Amino acid sequence: MVVLSKPALEQFSLIRSCKATSFFSGIPIIDLSKPNSNTLLVKACEEFGFFKVINHGVPTQFMTRLESEALKFFSLPQFEKEQAGPPDPFGYGNKRIGLNGDVGWIEYLLLTANSEFISQKSLSIFGENPEIFHSAVNDYISAVRMMACEVLELLADGLEILPKNVFSKLLMDEESDSVFRLNHYPPCPDLQALSGRNLIGFGEHTDPQIISVLRSNSTSGLQISLKDGSWVSVPPDQNSFFIIVGDSLQVMTNGRFKSVRHRVLANSLKSRVSMIYFGGPPLSERIAPLASLMEEGEESLYREFTWCEYKRSAYKSRLADNRLGHFEKMGVLKAPF
Numbered sequence: 001m002v003v004l005s006k007p008a009l010e011q012f013s014l015i016r017s018c019k020a021t022s023f024f025s026g027i028p029i030i031d032l033s034k035p036n037s038n039t040l041l042v043k044a045c046e047e048f049g050f051f052k053v054i055n056h057g058v059p060t061q062f063m064t065r066l067e068s069e070a071l072k073f074f075s076l077p078q079f080e081k082e083q084a085g086p087p088d089p090f091g092y093g094n095k096r097i098g099l100n101g102d103v104g105w106i107e108y109l110l111l112t113a114n115s116e117f118i119s120q121k122s123l124s125i126f127g128e129n130p131e132i133f134h135s136a137v138n139d140y141i142s143a144v145r146m147m148a149c150e151v152l153e154l155l156a157d158g159l160e161i162l163p164k165n166v167f168s169k170l171l172m173d174e175e176s177d178s179v180f181r182l183n184h185y186p187p188c189p190d191l192q193a194l195s196g197r198n199l200i201g202f203g204e205h206t207d208p209q210i211i212s213v214l215r216s217n218s219t220s221g222l223q224i225s226l227k228d229g230s231w232v233s234v235p236p237d238q239n240s241f242f243i244i245v246g247d248s249l250q251v252m253t254n255g256r257f258k259s260v261r262h263r264v265l266a267n268s269l270k271s272r273v274s275m276i277y278f279g280g281p282p283l284s285e286r287i288a289p290l291a292s293l294m295e296e297g298e299e300s301l302y303r304e305f306t307w308c309e310y311k312r313s314a315y316k317s318r319l320a321d322n323r324l325g326h327f328e329k330m331g332v333l334k335a336p337f
Helices: 006-011 037-045 059-073 080-086 115-125 132-159 168-172 187-192 247-252 305-316 322-326
Strands: 015-016 029-031 050-054 091-099 103-110 179-185 197-207 211-216 222-223 229-235 241-245 262-265 274-278
Touching: 006 059, 006 187, 006 247, 015 132, 015 322, 029 132, 037 050, 059 103, 059 179, 059 274, 080 091, 080 115, 115 132, 115 168, 115 179, 115 197, 132 211, 132 241, 132 274, 247 305
Parallel strands: 029 050
Antiparallel strands: 015 197, 050 241, 091 103, 103 179, 103 197, 179 274, 197 262, 211 241, 211 274, 222 229, 222 262
16 A cells, blocks of 8 residues: 555544553453353443453454455555555545545455455455455364354343344354455554644444454554543454444344444554454344343333444444434433443
């Protein structure tokens, strides 16, 4: 990716830096092999909407192989990468995020989690030898989806609701509308001239799906917003996964789980590569608070909607918009967290 000159940075969002770059030490770390992981997962979803999992069972070689293939793709000449675009919504994108004016110091490849689609896109990217990329993406997605389903079933167990696959079945459905994105945040040397400022790589937002599974290399940049609205930096860990509660899961738990706002800052010296599996339900799935989680007399905070309806609404919004606001029932909302 060609590094933009300093004047071109004016089109990107800049924010004030903290006094010092420090990592937040309170990120919940959940060992999936421990017998109490179910209750710890529930607590993390309620308090942060975000946590790290270890002993996750995803083979290390799947992670490193896909990162290698991602770097190979993002190192291609610009005109070759653009053969995989434009992102409508799937394909290669550069700087522009969505259709509504959001930009970031990023290039990305957005794919559906469908193996046939990945095969076709792999052919357009690596015409001579697409099998390696296709295999790396498929192996990674399959392993991460199984881990995501394990997390969702542990959450159902921790919430004491049945069946235990009430969440995970939506990801395993043949019609699941799950997507996968490879992100590349190039180094930005011009940041050194922006005294006290940070450049946005990917603007603040919540994820609309049920659950997101994030893995990145060892470069920092990810931040989450805490309950008080403050932003904290997440320590990078290339051997673990970060789990993000999505809007749909917040609705299904009637606001008990929180869909966390997060963003990525650019780095002046090192590139950041991340890979995110967004576990989504089928387009026709109706999303509403689960009756089994509602206490006697408790009112639903959200009106029922299909995933297709919510997805269409999300695509019309800006990144930082409160997408769930259109589906909240007025007069019954809980106090802000």
